[in-house]
């Protein structure tokens with residue numbers, strides 16, 4: 001979790017309100033964005049990927065590709081301007097965190113930025129809405145998964161539900177007001193050759209109030225081939241744990257299948 005991140009609370013609140021207004025648009029107004037390919041710039045829907053799921057999750061989502069090319073729905077009014085600013089500011093937070101993490105691995109401060117071309121990195125804005133559920137014990141908001149990419153920054157309203165797997169147990173991740181929960185993504189695990197582990201997390205639902213989360217997933221450039229950093233690999237003591245894969249291929253693979261723990265990362269584990 002990060003606090004004192006420099007993103008104004010007013011901007012986060014404005015973003016949350018506009019996201020709620022998006023979900024309040026009529027089905028007709030949202031219809032342009034429904035049921036698109038995983039790399040379509042704007043798409044909204046229910047669950048995660050209803051074309052491959054037998055049981056749906058108790059979640060509505062809006063996903064927008066916001067970097068390197070910025071996209072925004074035409075409605076609600078103000079969404080474009082506010083989301084542009086919000087995404088830019090959270091990218092700056094991710095950039096600072098990545099510098100520190102690069103150094104913590106014994107790499108140059110700008111190693112990740114250079115090698116994974118994060119200046120033209122993919123950033124996705126994901127908005128999740130979990131309405132009250134009459135039988136929460138029978139439903140999930142999101143199943144256990146890890147995120148693709150490097151760092152995911154998550155802002156949430158006051159309604160909890162995020163859980164993180166820690167030492168074999170699901171722990172409720174309680175956030176301080178005006179903070180971002182930061183999830184390490186699969187590509188940080190690959191790059192660090194397993195020194196950083198991507199975080200297994202899920203969302204449970206409740207029967208009282210709506211949970212809203214505004215997430216930015218910050219990743220490498222879509223064209224970057226992500227492999228363990230060579231200086232973190234020696235064949236005697238630290239053999240490479242993952243084979244390289246282009247980030248674009250990984251995103252398409254993860255988004256077009258069912259969300260299932262770390263199964264996508266397992267496909268490239270050596």
Ligand SMILES: O=C(O)CCC(=O)C(=O)O
Pocket residue numbers: 126128142147154161162201202203213215
């Ligand atoms: O809504 C949440 O708390 C988590 C959302 C999430 O894990 C995701 O969008 O990848």
Ligand SMILES: [Fe+2]
Pocket residue numbers: 145146147201
């Ligand atoms: Fe996630």
